[in-house]
Amino acid sequence: MDAANYANPLTELATILYSGIETLLSEYNHQGVAFPLLSQPFTPSPLDTNSVVNESTCLIIAAAHQIIATVRAPAESIQEHATGAYTATALNLCVDVHVADILQGAGAQGIHTRELGTKTNIATKHLYSTARILRYLSTRHIFQEIEPDVFANNRISSLLIKPHSLNEIDANPDIEFEGATLAGFVGHATDECLKASVLIVPWLKDKSTQFPSPFNMSIGSSISLFEWFEAPENTRRLRRATAAMTGGGERFPATIFTNVTHCLTILGFNWKSLKEDAVVVDVGGSVGSVTYTIFQQNKHLRYVIQDLESIINKEAKQYWEEKMPQALTDGQVTLQVTNFFEFQPVQNAAVYFLRLILHDWPDEKCLAILKILRRAAGPLSKLIVFEQIMAYSCKYSGPFADVSNPIKAPAPLLANLGMGAGGFITMIDMQMLTLFNGKERTVTEFINLGSLTGWELEDVKPGLMNAMVFSAV
Ligand SMILES: C[S@@+](CC[C@H](N)C(=O)[O-])C[C@H]1O[C@@H](n2cnc3c(N)ncnc32)[C@H](O)[C@@H]1O
Secondary structure (H helix, E strand, O other): OOHHHOOOHHHHHHHHHHHHHHHHHHHHHHHOOOOOOOOOOOOOOHHHHOHHHHHHHHHHHHHHHHHHHHHOOHHHHHHHHHOHHHHHHHHHHHHHOOHHHHHHHHHHHOEEHHHHHHHHOOOHHHHHHHHHHHHHHHHOOOOEEEEOOEEEOOOOHHHHOOOOOHHHHHHOHHHOOOOOHHHHHHHHHHHHHHHHHOOHHHHHHOOOOOOOOHHHHHHOOOOOHHHHHOOHHHHHHHHHHHHHHHHHHHOOOHHHOOOEEEOOEEEOOOHHHOOOOOEEEEEOOOOOHHHHHHHHHOOOOEEEEEEOHHHHHHHHHHHHHHHOHHHHHOOOEEEEEOOOOOOOOOOOOOEEEEEOOHHHOOHHHHHHHHHHHHHHOOOOOEEEEEEOOOOOOOOOOOOOHHHHOOOOOOOOOOOOOHHHOHHHHHHHHHHHHHHHOOOOOOHHHHHHHHHOOOEEEEEEEOOOOEEEEEEEO
16 A cells, blocks of 8 residues: 555544544633643533533543554553552542542642551551552542652542541541542442452353352352342441442433433433323332432323332432422322332333333343333333443444444544443443343343333433333334
């Protein structure tokens, strides 16, 4: 090939990168907002949910990761990834001994690691190891070393700061993770998930059915993660994981459940199309926070929130009594103890919906849930599944290809934009595998689950989380 006409993928990646950066900065300029600096603590910005910013950010991250993968010595890439557990452990330490919280007090001048001893309970003889751990993270742009052995927060590490002060936490350790969504996520991911993840390989090779998941192998029991959390010795872990999951939920704005137009795209199901008093069932709804979002804009419907007894009779009852007690007394909202593997008490509902349920379970369990719903459904009932859709990292041109890869990836980027868009869902997929033998599914997998249980996928509303609308067949 003529060298002059040869398009080197690296040059194409650099073009995507530069053009993404130009678009990003010009949107900030256009909106009159200064672009945030990595060295400054995080503050929320009106542009955090701006679609131009989000799309160009995905392209920049995708291109930058692919450039690194291209130019870095392949052996170094393997070594870096194979030792990823050190990043997890280092973050675990920082959350456990409140490093980001302590550094917050020192501001931009930071703290020398020798001063961390009294504040963190780390033994004096190990303080230099702490400096090494913080340097490891600073090298990866989490914290910053501003002078030798002196560390300060940056935009990323500042997100680990817990809302309650250390004095308040000392006085009442139960509040440690209240509102601390990322600290909670770090604790959950680097304790129970990490310990279970090292058993993925032996679990995959285990021909017995003794352990439903690598997590079960790690605890030597087949009880679910949720049951395990109920043991008194796991109360702190439960609080931590709950904070993490609440944060995960906040990642998906309420608008994805209601019917809105966003950048010419219709998100969410059109609840207004349902008749007065039509019944909507939130299956495995926990406290019913999604129902609450829908209910606020759709007072013409009736709602049933179903979950296990411990959730319905305690947390869900408390949630609705605080938020909207009248909805309970009027009977517009019903809280119902139901095991979705056993029976569906509401026949012929207008809508049965499942949010973040199917990804917790392997296929055979999902088929059982969907079959029971189909038996209860009437001919016009709809099933709505709110989940993320896993995109292939290669090209896909089958049904619903547009929603599977909503941002078109220019060559030579991966079709799912690699770390630009596929990073989060593939990470959650590994967590589902580790904890539950669950999975994030491709659109084809959702279509197949439906067709094996009498549900046909008729529409997919795109978004950070998709609304997949099935009709009964
Ligand atoms: C990941 S949470 C999702 C909760 C809710 N749909 C949401 O999106 O906020 C999974 C829910 O399934 C419930 N669950 C687990 N097993 C269940 C069962 N057999 N029957 C009914 N609910 C169950 C759990 O109690 C939990 O509330």
